[in-house]
Structure formats: structure tokens, C-alpha cells
Amino acid sequence: MGHAPPPSHQSRRRSWPAGLLRVAPVIAGAVFLVFLVLPVLSLLIRIPPGELLQRLGNPLIVQALRLSVVTTVAATGGAILLGLPVAYLLATREFPGKRVMEVLIDLPMVIPPTVAGVGLLLAFGRAGLTGRALAAVGVTIPFTTVAVVLAEMFVAGPFLVNTARAGFEEVDPKYLRAASTLRASPGFIFFHVVLPLSLPSLTAGAAMTWARALGEFGATITFAGNLPGRTQTMPLAVYVALESDLNAAVALSVILLLVSFGLLLTLRSFRISLRR
Amino acid sequence: MTTALFAQFAKQLGGFDLAVDLTVDAGSTLVLVGESGAGKTTILSILAGLLHPDRGTIRLDGTTYFASEEGIVLPPDARSVGYVFQEYALFPHLSVFENVAFGLRAQALPRTVIRTRVGEMLAQLGIPDLAGRRPAGLSGGQQQRVALARALILRPQLLLLDEPLSALDLQTRREVRTELKRLLQALPGVTLFVTHNPFEAVVFGDSISVVEQGRITQVGPREELLRHPRSRYVAELMGLNFFAGRVARREPSGLAEVRTREGVVRIVDAGEGEDVFVAVDPREITLHAVQPSGTAQNVFSGAIVQLVPEPPFGERVRVILDTRPPLVAEITAHAVQTLGLREGLTVFASFKATAARGYR
Numbered sequence: 001m002g003h004a005p006p007p008s009h010q011s012r013r014r015s016w017p018a019g020l021l022r023v024a025p026v027i028a029g030a031v032f033l034v035f036l037v038l039p040v041l042s043l044l045i046r047i048p049p050g051e052l053l054q055r056l057g058n059p060l061i062v063q064a065l066r067l068s069v070v071t072t073v074a075a076t077g078g079a080i081l082l083g084l085p086v087a088y089l090l091a092t093r094e095f096p097g098k099r100v101m102e103v104l105i106d107l108p109m110v111i112p113p114t115v116a117g118v119g120l121l122l123a124f125g126r127a128g129l130t131g132r133a134l135a136a137v138g139v140t141i142p143f144t145t146v147a148v149v150l151a152e153m154f155v156a157g158p159f160l161v162n163t164a165r166a167g168f169e170e171v172d173p174k175y176l177r178a179a180s181t182l183r184a185s186p187g188f189i190f191f192h193v194v195l196p197l198s199l200p201s202l203t204a205g206a207a208m209t210w211a212r213a214l215g216e217f218g219a220t221i222t223f224a225g226n227l228p229g230r231t232q233t234m235p236l237a238v239y240v241a242l243e244s245d246l247n248a249a250v251a252l253s254v255i256l257l258l259v260s261f262g263l264l265l266t267l268r269s270f271r272i273s274l275r276r
Numbered sequence: 277m278t279t280a281l282f283a284q285f286a287k288q289l290g291g292f293d294l295a296v297d298l299t300v301d302a303g304s305t306l307v308l309v310g311e312s313g314a315g316k317t318t319i320l321s322i323l324a325g326l327l328h329p330d331r332g333t334i335r336l337d338g339t340t341y342f343a344s345e346e347g348i349v350l351p352p353d354a355r356s357v358g359y360v361f362q363e364y365a366l367f368p369h370l371s372v373f374e375n376v377a378f379g380l381r382a383q384a385l386p387r388t389v390i391r392t393r394v395g396e397m398l399a400q401l402g403i404p405d406l407a408g409r410r411p412a413g414l415s416g417g418q419q420q421r422v423a424l425a426r427a428l429i430l431r432p433q434l435l436l437l438d439e440p441l442s443a444l445d446l447q448t449r450r451e452v453r454t455e456l457k458r459l460l461q462a463l464p465g466v467t468l469f470v471t472h473n474p475f476e477a478v479v480f481g482d483s484i485s486v487v488e489q490g491r492i493t494q495v496g497p498r499e500e501l502l503r504h505p506r507s508r509y510v511a512e513l514m515g516l517n518f519f520a521g522r523v524a525r526r527e528p529s530g531l532a533e534v535r536t537r538e539g540v541v542r543i544v545d546a547g548e549g550e551d552v553f554v555a556v557d558p559r560e561i562t563l564h565a566v567q568p569s570g571t572a573q574n575v576f577s578g579a580i581v582q583l584v585p586e587p588p589f590g591e592r593v594r595v596i597l598d599t600r601p602p603l604v605a606e607i608t609a610h611a612v613q614t615l616g617l618r619e620g621l622t623v624f625a626s627f628k629a630t631a632a633r634g635y636r
Contacts, residue, residue: 177365181353183382184353
């Protein structure tokens with residue numbers, strides 16, 4: 001009668017790649033995870049918590065930390081102020097040159113930050129396009145705290161525009177139609193319907209922008225220099241400390257790391273709570 | 277009565293051209309009935325100002341909302357139009373109170389005025405206890421009431437309802453129907469009610485417009501539509517047998533023989549003229565297993581194509597027949613059993629000439 005073929009070499013040969021396929025992703029995943037976690041872990045175990053707290057009192061660190069907070073908040077605020085209208089325009093309108101505008105906005109995310117810094121220097125520097133005019137009215141930007149803010153805004157701004165735009169696009173147009181039949185003006189609709197409904201995306205966008213600004217290095221050092229108290233932000237301080245005092249560099253790094261971790265965690269739980 | 281809404285416009289759409297001509301009196305409800313995709317929602321959007329026609333005129337209570345000749349286009353927020361959307365579109369981030377208050381807040385009315393008017397409106401619709409709830413937690417019937425309250429609080433001269441009952445389950449629909457009917461009857465302005473359901477059309481419409489492929493193919497008081505459909509589509513909506521034909525022979529008794537494309541029917545004469553429409557109520561048609569010998573002037577034989585029990589309980593059954601002309605009879609489930617009817621069986625169908633109304 002119908003006899004099943006005996007288990008052959010062929011079927012066994014067919015079975016081992018299947019097994020490998022099942023195991024390979026697990027192994028690869030584990031390796032990658034270790035690769036990601038190892039540097040973080042190394043930073044964390046290098047300095048005991050007591051010493052870390054002690055170093056937090058170091059005036060150089062305090063200075064850098066304060067400067068970072070001030071400049072990144074200013075840069076994020078500036079990006080929101082100027083970026084939200086752009087994001088809304090891109091989300092709701094079609095106009096000639098829209099594709100070019102999109103590419104221009106994405107550009108700062110892909111060009112090397114040092115190149116961005118050189119560009120900023122040529123634009124706002126003393127010999128630059130606008131620098132002469134600015135100098136005439138007594139404004140100098142390069143190598144000042146304002147330059148730090150501009151560098152951070154330049155590099156991090158696109159994150160805000162892109163996330164906010166996605167958020168605006170996600171708002172179901174039926175709510176906008178409903179609002180306009182309730183005799184709400186476009187401005188009222190923006191502030192009472194569009195903004196609250198896209199709030200999760202806007203918050204995420206602002207946080208991403210802020211995080212990117214916090215990590216900014218290349219554009220800042222090129223355009224704003226490395227002056228303690230004026231332009232030396234946390235990442236710059238880490239770089240400088242690395243050459244003189246490794247433990248100071250590690251302490252600064254751990255602080256940045258904890259801030260980033262806390263930010264991501266808050267963001268996650270915030271989004272989950274909003275989705276409920 | 278004064279004409280409150282006058283709308284005459286045309287718009288080119290993807291599949292067909294929309295051509296609309298409406299006049300509605302103040303205080304009355306016009307139902308737009310038609311299949312989905314016929315352009316009903318587009319008509320509402322145009323009246324609300326969310327879309328613009330290619331040309332035409334829209335006037336409400338003497339105010340011109342749109343006039344292509346004069347270049348007048350009023351934006352939605354400048355029109356006195358309330359719109360209840362098909363899925364209600366309640367703002368998910370606002371409470372019921374804030375949803376209803378939205379239109380008043382957009383007018384920047386004083387807080388106390390808003391509180392009073394929203395309170396009154398919620399009370400009028402019987403939902404004062406929902407004020408603090410979010411739309412996501414509400415039942416379909418509750419959401420519908422909130423949507424109505426939100427639209428009515430601005431006291432619009434024109435209220436647009438897009439399939440207001442279709443998002444509800446059957447049970448709720450029955451409950452809400454009576455209430456909604458009473459509410460609409462009390463409104464001073466014009467109400468436009470869109471539905472694909474002929475039953476709702478008859479319940480809600482003081483007058484009914486039938487929309488087919490972007491055109492209004494028949495308009496009139498509901499009695500007129502029920503009794504005298506002028507197209508197969510309307511007749512099917514109303515559940516009637518329908519024939520269009522020419523009078524072939526007139527008898528002195530007042531009867532006439534009408535020749536239709538599908539066969540000959542004897543009717544009570546409609547008077548002068550050759551072209552005539554004939555409607556026959558399916559309940560007037562009797563079925564027989566053998567050739568009947570009675571007084572009915574119309575007897576046809578044919579096979580049963582399908583037996584369709586009528587909702588809600590299937591006590592009545594629609595029998596679709598392959599006769600010439602094709603007929604639909606509606607008989608009791610009991611009769612189906614006694615006659616032993618089943619699909620494929622050949623039967624005789626008869627109706628009196630007096631049951632076949634001729635009109636033009």
C-alpha cells in the first residue's frame with residue numbers, strides 16, 4: 001500500500017537550515033544587544049555613585065550642564081516657534097516647490113554637523129553673508145551662546161518639523177470639517193482641534209528635538225567654539241575632559257546618559273497613557 | 277409657506293455629474309434617499325460649504341451662500357448650517373459638555389451664557405448626566421444625541437443629517453427614531469435628511485427627493501412617492517411592482533389594456549394619453565397552485581425565483597416570480613406553507629385591475 005518514504009538524508013539536510021534559521025536571529029539579536037549595552041554598562045560601573053554626586057558639584061561640570069540646559073531649551077523653543085508653522089504648511093497645503101522645501105528641511109539631518117557649522121559660520125560670521133550687516137548694528141553671533149543655540153536649532157530643527165508634520169497629517173479631516181460647520185475660524189480650529197489632537201506627536205517631536213540638541217557637538221564646536229561658561233556645552237566638556245581627566249569625562253557622560261534614558265522612558269509611558 | 281432653502285447647482289464628480297435642484301420650505305424636512313455613492317453626502321457638503329459646486333446658486337432665508345455668477349462663496353463658518361455627520365465626528369479630546377459648547381466658544385460668547393445654553397440643550401436631549409463624559413465611552417445612541425446637541429446649539433437655519441441612524445444597532449435605531457422625528461418636527465428651520473433606507477425616508481420626509489447617480493430623479497410629498505413612483509428605482513425603494521407602458525386598448529367599462537415591454541396588464545384607466553405608469557402593491561397579488569377561475573383580470577404563471585421572509589419576524593414573505601411581466605407578491609408565511617411553495621415551483625399569480633393603478 002502507500003508507503004511513506006523513509007527519512008532520507010535529503011529530509012535531514014532540509015531540516016538543519018530550518019533549525020539554524022530559528023536560532024540565528026536569537027544569536028544575532030543577543031550579540032547586537034550586548035554590543036549596545038556594553039558601552040552603557042561600562043560607563044555606569046566606572047564611577048561609584050558617591051563620587052558621581054561629588055563631581056556634580058564641580059563648577060566646570062555645573063557650568064556646562066547649565067549651559068546645555070539653557071541652550072537646548074532655547075533651541076527647542078525656537079524650533080517649535082518657527083517649525084510648527086512650516087510643519088502645518090507642509091501637512092495641509094500643496095504648493096509649487098514643496099518637494100524642494102522638504103529636501104531642504106531634511107538636509108541638516110544628513111550633512112555632517114561640522115559642515116553645518118562651517119555653513120553657519122559663513123552665513124553669520126563676520127565675513128559672512130549677513131555677518132557684516134549684523135556687525136554694523138553691533139551684533140556678533142559666532143563664538144557666543146547665541147551661536148550655540150543656532151547650531152542646535154539648525155541640526156535638531158528638522159526632527160521637530162517632521163514629527164509635527166506627521167502629527168498634523170494624522171488628525172482626521174472629519175474633525176476639521178465638523179469644526180468649520182460649528183462656525184469656528186481656521187485659527188480657532190488650529191488651537192482647539194488640530195493642536196490638542198496632535199499633541200502626542202508634538203510632544204514626541206519636541207523631546208526628540210531637545211535630545212538631538214543636547215547631543216550636538218560638531219556644529220557647535222565649529223560655529224560657537226569651546227569657551228567654558230559661554231559655549232562649552234556638555235558634549236564639548238566631555239571631549240575636553242577626556243584629554244585631562246578621564247573620570248570627569250565619565251561623570252559627564254553618565255549624566256547625559258541618565259538624562260537621555262529618563263527622557264525616553266517618560267516619553268514611552270506618556271504615549272502609552274495617551275493611547276488609553 | 278416661504279421657501280427657506282433654494283439650491284440649484286452642478287458639479288463634475290469622478291464617476292458622474294452632480295445636478296441638483298432643491299426648494300424646501302421653512303419648518304419642513306426633505307429626505308434625500310438613494311443608494312450609497314449616489315452623491316447624497318456630496319450635496320450636504322456643498323450646502324455646508326465644505327465643497328463648492330462648479331456653478332449654481334444656494335440661498336438660505338434670503339442670504340446668498342453661493343452664487344457662481346456673482347462670485348459669492350461663503351465659507352462654512354459664515355453659514356447658518358448645522359451638520360450631523362454619519363459617524364458623528366465628535367471631538368475625542370473634549371468632554372460631552374465641551375463638544376456641545378464648541379460652537380459657542382468659537383463665537384467667544386461669555387462663559388455664563390455658554391454654561392446656560394449647553395445645560396439647556398443637554399437637558400432638552402435628555403443627556404444632562406453625560407456632560408463630563410468623553411465620546412469614546414458613550415453608546416451609539418448617546419453619541420448621536422451629543423452630535424445633534426452640538427449642531428443644534430447654534431440654532432442653525434439649515435440642519436443637515438447624514439444617515440443619522442445608520443451607525444446605530446437595530447434596537448437603538450427603533451428607540452431613537454421616534455424621538456428624532458419629534459425633535460425635527462419642532463425645528464423652525466429647514467432639515468435635510470440623507471438616507472439609503474426607504475423606510476426612514478417615509479418616516480422622516482415631509483417630502484422626499486430620490487437621488488440617482490447625482491441627479492434628483494423624483495421629488496414630491498411622501499404620499500405621492502409611495503403611490504406614484506416614476507422609475508423602477510423608486511418603485512423598488514418603495515417595494516412596489518412597477519411597469520411603464522402604452523395603452524393598447526380601452527374598454528367602455530373604464531378598464532384599459534396596457535402593453536409593457538415585459539407583457540400586458542389590465543388596469544383601471546388613467547384617462548387620456550397613451551403613456552402610462554402602473555404600480556401594483558405586492559400585497560394585492562394572490563398566488564394559486566392551479567389556474568384560478570375568479571374575477572381577477574390579471575393572471576400570469578411563472579416559476580418562483582426566490583422566497584424572501586420580511587423582517588422583523590418573517591411572518592410575511594416576499595415571493596419573487598419569473599412571470600411575464602415579472603412580479604413580486606407578498607403573502608403570509610402561513611399561505612406559503614398551505615400552498616407548499618418552494619423555489620422553482622411554477623404557480624399562478626393574479627390581481628384585479630382595480631389593484632393596478634395607472635397614472636402618468
